[in-house]
Amino acid sequence: MSKTVSMCRMACIAGAVALPAAAQELLGIRINGPEQVAENTVTYYKVFAAFDNGQEYEVTLFAELGVDPGVYAQMGVFGDLATFDVEANTVETLLAAFEYDGVRKEAQQDVVIIDRDSTGYALDFAGDQVLVPNSASLSISSSMTVEAWVRFHNPSGRGPLVFKGDGRSGLDPYQLLLESGNLRFRINDDQNQGTSVDYDIRSYNWNTFHHVVGMFDEPAGELRLYVDGEFVAMAFTELTPMKNQTGTDVVFGGKIGDPVKLDGELEEIRIWNIARDVEDIRETMNVVLCGAEPGLVANWRFNEGEGQVVRDLSRYGNDGYLGDSPQPDNLDPRWILSEAPLSPAVCEPVDCDAIRKFKVTCRAGTLQAKVRSTLPGGTELTIDNNGDFAVMTIRGNGNGKLAWKEQTGIHTLFIRECPGFLEAVNCG
Incomplete structure (x- = not known):
């Protein structure tokens, strides 16, 4: 290990980590987290250990953690990487070691520190909303993927992140929301029947942004949730989102006519009309898109930083506006500097x-x-x-x-x- 090593708080030996009896031999470990982070932020990483039973288990609290060169960047015992006073465009190497039953494994991951200004803006919701009028491209009734970067102010609370509906009970084709401490992705069909998948996210540190994904895979009949590029929950369903979505708009931070609103920050929302592979999710979650990616039907970056309009940077042009109308009103969220770990897009412009x-x-x-x-x-x-x-x-x-x-x-x-x-x- 190298500089700024935080020794594990408990002995990193057999018995210190509660693992199933079938897990006998430690095969390796990996560090999970973004490959780019903004300067002057705190970003949380996790360490996963792979065993001979074919399963992985999180062992962050039982691992030795460090960062090299570690002159200014610091790695805490909870996997928290602090980049205060670190110059942009430098590279820090995260280090992890974990020992189980006498077997020790190590891993490392390079992290590029990017200029905070390049991460753009986010929207801070406190009883507010953004409304995107309905369109054919947003009326998805088959496979789909909904992504967002979010920082919950109250992770035990309630509130939609992305809601598609018209405010009437059951007539809501798809929604990604926080429900009493659970991340939930839900679809409703034309008979007002619904299926949802839930995952408790209260154990995450919400002082920083996390990437969340709700997905519906129609051929597999599965609803899935991902957090920070990791699969966390699944539910089976025979339903598909309602076919007739006339009059159903997309809302960020709330539901039409519902007083329950999101308390938190949103950045880089994307909607796809395909079920994305987890490898694709991981590859692009920390990178701003170019807008022409196959299956992408909406991409709101929130880089405007002011005004009433949020631009959709996909080919479909699904622009929205703050609040309940194109004019300023008391439901407008607040523009803030984003701390989501996003690096600029690398796109080849048309000549x-x-x-x-x-x-x-x-x-x-x-x-x-x-x-x-x-x-x-x-x-x-x-x-x-x-x-x-x-x-x-x-x-x-x-x-x-x-x-x-x-x-x-x-x-x-x-x-x-x-x-x-x-x-x-x-x-x-």
Whole structure:
């Protein structure tokens, strides 16, 4: 071990950790936590031990913990990494050791300290809400994944994180919420029948942000919960979210017409129309997305820092507003600096100079958009058609085409990645 080692508070030997009798041989350990953290924050890590019974057990309190070089960064006995006075863009190496029945295993993980300014903003909810009007992309009735970074002020309390519904009992297709100390993900079908999965989160240290995920996997018939990239709970179901979601909006921090509101902070909310693999969740939970990832239907980063609008950075443009109306009101949450451990996106922008021509025509009710370019084959362009969108995939020759049938009236089309390319046409 290296600098700033915190020795385990109990003897790290057989008998000190309550393990099933089937767990006889220690095979290895791993450190679980983000690979990037913001400067001047406290982030909690966990240590898991793998045994020959095929199971893992958390042993954080019984492990030796340290950080190298550890001149300013400090690692506490609860797995708390403090990065006060640590310069951004430096690397700290977390160290862990655990001994069981005479077998000692060690692990390490590099952590990049990032500039706190790059983590953007969060919203602080105290009886407040954000409302996102309903759309076809948010009306998911099959597999889905809902993600958020959250810091509960009262982890034993109640309050929605992400709620889809209209406020009437049972007419709520999906929701991720805190229910009396339990993280809950729930779906309701068209017959007002519901299934939920719960997990007690009160043992977590809520002085810091944690990443939470609610997932519905329709082919498997499973509801799942993940916390900080770890699978924590599952429930089986034969239900699917209601098909007709007309009039059901998405709300952060509350339910429409319900006085029970979230007491906590939210950051980086994402909704997908797929059941994501746990490896994908872990890979992207600490990284800001580019917005065009397959299956992503909404991504609110809360980086505005002011004003009434929260922008959806996905292709679907599901923008929302603070409070109960587009105007300031007493349900507006408060903008704050975020301490969620998120690093900036690494996205390859579209080379707009490579687009030679953007042409829009409409004949006999068929609307067409064509692109000629020197873009590489496989490049995807988002074509906005009067607020709706479709994805154009550029072929190997640099050209692409989209068509819409049975169109009427005036249509204004533009390339979202390159908004300077805009054309209007009258379909009659």
